[in-house]
Amino acid sequence: MSETPPEPVVEQPLSERERRILDGHDRLAALAAGPRERHIRERLGMSPTQYAQILNALLESEKALEYAPVTINRLRRVRDENRRKYW
Template identity: 50%
Template sequence: MTDASDPRPGEDGLGERERAVLALERRSWPGPGAKERAVRERLGLSPTRYYQLLNALLDDPRALAHDPVTVNRLRRVRAEKEQRR
């Protein structure tokens, strides 16, 4: 198993960290704080940095190719939030 901070790209061109971010987004979380705790423990990132990386991934065609269901769902959520502003 590779470390989530491993910058080497996989076959899809995404690094291990990017794939780990998408994997965390595929999961459902039991309550408040559980996801943020997992982000800190598994990825060693602050929640702020995690969401910065996630937003960049949503615009990355490699992420869309890797996990189209998750990326498209998150793009819809982001668009809905932007419309409410």
């Protein structure tokens, strides 16, 4: 009985919403918490929790890295520094 090799994982292209999240992250991060949450709800149509979940998933995405390498690499560094500091 021969095993078939696993199919390679093909990552889907970034959605319009994911590109908007990456494009606006720097401006959004500069806002205070209240205006930031309001912006996420009104302009992106999602909760701040959903925004954070999508952004965290994008940190692991090669497509996101290709699309916004400076943003993704900076956020990965911050995440890694926080892990070292608090874990």
